[in-house]
Amino acid sequence: MGNRTVLYxxxxxxxxxxVPFGGWDMPLHYGSQLExxxxxxxxxxxxxxxxxxxxxxxxxxVREFLRYLLANDVARLKTPGKALYSCMxxxxxxxxDDLIVYFMSESWFRMVVNAGTTEKDVAWxxxxxxxxxxxxxxxxxxxxxxxxxxxxxxxxxxxxxxxLQGEAERLEPFFAACQDDWFVGRTGxxxxxxxxxxxxxxxxxxxxxxxxxxxxKPAGLGARDTLRLEAGMNLYGSDMDESVSxxxxxxxxxxxxxxxxxxxxxxxAIQARRGDPANRRFVGLLLTxxxxxxNHQKLFVGDREVxxxxxxxxAPTLERSIALARVAPEVGEACEVExxxxxxxxRVVRPPFARNGKVxxxx
Amino acid sequence: MSKIPNxxxxxxxxxxxxxxxxxxxxxxxxxxxxxxxxxLVFVELPEVGDTVDAGNExxxxxxxxxxSDVYSPVSGEVVAVNESLADTPETVNEDAFGEGWLFKxxxxxxxxxxxxLDDEAYAEVIESEEH
Numbered sequence: 187m188g189n190r191t192v193l194y195x196x197x198x199x200x201x202x203x204x205v206p207f208g209g210w211d212m213p214l215h216y217g218s219q220l221e222x223x224x225x226x227x228x229x230x231x232x233x234x235x236x237x238x239x240x241x242x243x244x245x246x247x248v249r250e251f252l253r254y255l256l257a258n259d260v261a262r263l264k265t266p267g268k269a270l271y272s273c274m275x276x277x278x279x280x281x282x283d284d285l286i287v288y289f290m291s292e293s294w295f296r297m298v299v300n301a302g303t304t305e306k307d308v309a310w311x312x313x314x315x316x317x318x319x320x321x322x323x324x325x326x327x328x329x330x331x332x333x334x335x336x337x338x339x340x341x342x343x344x345x346x347x348x349x350l351q352g353e354a355e356r357l358e359p360f361f362a363a364c365q366d367d368w369f370v371g372r373t374g375x376x377x378x379x380x381x382x383x384x385x386x387x388x389x390x391x392x393x394x395x396x397x398x399x400x401x402x403k404p405a406g407l408g409a410r411d412t413l414r415l416e417a418g419m420n421l422y423g424s425d426m427d428e429s430v431s432x433x434x435x436x437x438x439x440x441x442x443x444x445x446x447x448x449x450x451x452x453x454x455a456i457q458a459r460r461g462d463p464a465n466r467r468f469v470g471l472l473l474t475x476x477x478x479x480x481n482h483q484k485l486f487v488g489d490r491e492v493x494x495x496x497x498x499x500x501a502p503t504l505e506r507s508i509a510l511a512r513v514a515p516e517v518g519e520a521c522e523v524e525x526x527x528x529x530x531x532x533r534v535v536r537p538p539f540a541r542n543g544k545v546x547x548x549x
Numbered sequence: 550m551s552k553i554p555n556x557x558x559x560x561x562x563x564x565x566x567x568x569x570x571x572x573x574x575x576x577x578x579x580x581x582x583x584x585x586x587x588x589l590v591f592v593e594l595p596e597v598g599d600t601v602d603a604g605n606e607x608x609x610x611x612x613x614x615x616x617s618d619v620y621s622p623v624s625g626e627v628v629a630v631n632e633s634l635a636d637t638p639e640t641v642n643e644d645a646f647g648e649g650w651l652f653k654x655x656x657x658x659x660x661x662x663x664x665x666l667d668d669e670a671y672a673e674v675i676e677s678e679e680h
Contacts, residue, residue, distance in 0.1 A: 203587075219613045220588040408587065408614055476635075478591045478611045500590040500613050507591075526593075526609065 187211065191236035192329050192387045193394055200404055208302030210237040213406040222405035223412050223502040226376050227543050230335035230342075231405035232397050237301035240328050240369075240384055241308065245320035248295050252287060254450055255314060257432060259442035263289035267361045269373055272440055273432045274307070275452025279459070280428035281435065283307050284420060286373060288362050296362075296369070298330070298382075300422050314451075328367065329390035333402055334380035334413075336543060339372075341400045342381055345393065346370065354381070375410065377417025377541035415508065416501050418470060418537025424481055425468075425496040425510055431456050434512060435496075436468030436537070463515055466493065470537040471509040471523070472547060475530035479509040479523060486522045486529060493517065503540040504549060510537065551580035551675075554646055558662055559671035560622035565646060566665055569653075574623055574662070577650040578610060578641065581675050586612040589638040594630040594652055601627060601654060603664075608651055610641065619651065622665055629653040 188211040197204065202213035213234065215222060225231040243251070252260040258272030268289050274282045283303040288296040299307045304324070311322045333342045339355075346354055346368065353363040354370045359379075362371035369384035385393060398404060411421070418436075420426060426435035433441075433456055441456065442448070459465060473479050479498030484491055493513030501508040509532075513521065522529040535547045553559075558566040563582035567575040583589065591611040601607045601621035608619035630652045634640060641649035656662075666674065 214614070215587060218588055412613060476591070477593070478616065480616065500611075502613070 189237070191234055192390045193234045193236060196391055196394055197234065197404070200398070202404070202406060205407070207407055208237060208300070210301055212237060213404070215406040215408045216404050219406065219408035219412070220502050222403060222409035225403035226335045226378055226405060226409060226413055227503055227540070228336065229403070230333065230338040230380075230401065231403045231409065232394070233332040233334070233405055233410055234394070235330045235332050235382070236390070238330060239299050239301065239304040239308075240325040240330065241297040241299060241311065242323045242325055243295045243297060243311070243315075243320055244293055244323070245315075245318060246293050247318040248293060248320050251315065251318035251320045252295055253448055254318075255311065256287065257441045257450055257452060257456075259448060260287060260289065260295065261448075262442070263287075265361075266290060267357075267363055269360045269362060269371060273437055274310070275432070275450070275456070276428055277451055277455065278428075279431045279452045279455030281422070281426045281430060281432055281437075282310055282428060284422050284426070284437070284440075286371075288371065290364065302423060327387055328384050329387045330382065330384050331390065331394060331397070332374055332376075332380065332382045333397060334374045334376040334378045336379060338378070338380035338402065341402050342383070342397060345396045345400060346383075375417075375419060376413040377419070377538060378413075378543070412499055412502055415497055415499055415510065416503055416538065416540040418510070418539060420510070421497055430512075431459060431465075433459055434466045434468060436510070465515060466512045467515055467517065468496075468510065468512055469517070470535040470539060470547070471495065471498075471511050471521070471532045472504075472535050472539070472549070473507040473509075473523065473530060473532050475532075477507065477523075477525045477530050479507045479525075479532070483509075484524045485511060485513060485517075485532075486524065487517060492521060495523070501539055504545055504547075506549060508539050551584055552646075553579070553581075553668045553672055555668040557646065558622070558665035558667065559674075560620065560665060561674050562620045562622075564619060564622045566622050566662065568662060573628060573653055573655050575650050575653050576622060577645060578619060579671070580645040583642050583645045583649070586610060586615070586617055588613045589641050592634040592638045592641065592651070594634070595627045597627055597630060599627045601625060610638075621654070623654055623656055623662070624658060625654040625656040627652050628655050
């Protein structure tokens with residue numbers, strides 16, 4: 187048996203099929219993964235993301251600490267509440283984790299890290315924190331619920347604590363507001379508008395139920411995965427890990443090379459490969475033949491193996507199969523995928539595949 | 550709890566068999582199997598004329614999440630396949646024991662059906678997997 191979030195019994199009550207994920211027993215779906223996917227693209231759905239970890243970083247030098255720890259540059263965060271997506275690299279330039287960090291004040295930044303990587307992330311942060319007099323506090327006392335979809339915000343707003351509603355309503359994308367132990371970020375992992383809401387564990391069940399009563403559809407990890415795949419968002423452990431450089435995982439845009447004098451862990455290693463024509467490309471694939479793309483399927487151009495699918499599946503919004511893949515630099519507009527011994531044609535496209543309810547690639 | 554019709558025979562690997570009484574049988578996956586798989590999005594069937602062997606994989610059903618092999622519960626020659634599943638694989642979710650059938654086999658040796666499970670024995674298989 188894995189860990190259970192505070193919402194576990196509620197999921198079971200609501201008919202969830204439970205599966206193990208990153209050490210946790212989590213809902214895969216509540217009946218139909220497809221319906222949950224469509225609810226998020228067309229209306230509003232919610233995800234239990236309590237298994238992810240909120241880590242509070244405090245100290246007068248916390249900004250300096252994060253400028254050294256993260257490949258993206260928190261110097262870009264000038265307004266309190268602003269969020270930044272970044273990789274945390276090891277000295278070899280591999281990805282320890284991808285995360286979101288929020289600038290709350292000059293002495294407080296808040297980070298949200300992946301479930302399966304929490305332990306090593308916290309250990310890594312703690313090993314570097316003393317040099318900057320920063321404290322690292324994983325907030326196991328907080329729950330987190332993501333409410334996503336075109337109507338997610340309007341449905342969630344009236345259910346927030348009264349003092350937080352006005353500020354939450356005015357949030358720009360990638361900003362967060364905070365009131366005591368409630369925290370609302372206009373962020374997500376689906377390619378739709380919405381909130382990620384951090385709240386006291388003691389309030390989570392009632393909040394989840396009130397969202398359901400307001401017509402927000404509970405959605406499981408299955409829909410979460412197809413939504414993020416359509417949105418072209420990476421999944422840690424599938425699309426990148428400690429053996430993969432962000433430059434070969436489509437994450438160049440998250441590396442802040444300027445200012446050149448900023449030293450961050452992993453910089454030297456990835457800088458040596460910056461712009462290297464031998465770097466593998468991270469691309470989207472759209473299956474033109476019949477079948478379903480899956481993780482680890484091999485890609486070919488002619489007889490030559492040119493790469494591998496890192497995340498693949500059926501895309502409900504496109505009603506086609508899509509994938510993210512790492513391929514040799516010379517791969518052009520098409521390749522073949524080996525599915526059960528047969529070669530099936532696929533087109534190389536630029537993610538995202540779907541966002542804000544709309545298909546973003548030519549079918 | 551999924552339904553298990555008593556007029557069908559079953560394999561431990563969650564296929565069902567319906568005896569047509571003319572030397573042919575219809576094969577599909579059980580309601581329990583489709584429930585475990587979730588929403589189906591792709592079905593790969595054998596071709597008419599193919600020979601299938603009892604216990605060997607002969608079709609693939611893919612749900613949103615994963616691909617799963619279908620094992621033929623009987624040996625013989627495939628005489629028909631459910632072509633409508635190419636466009637509407639979700640039929641298997643909606644009606645696993647009826648419209649969601651997969652393929653039809655002309656049996657090579659007529660005795661094999663006796664080796665298959667009846668509804669009660671299959672219910673026990675499900676029961677034992679869940680505990």
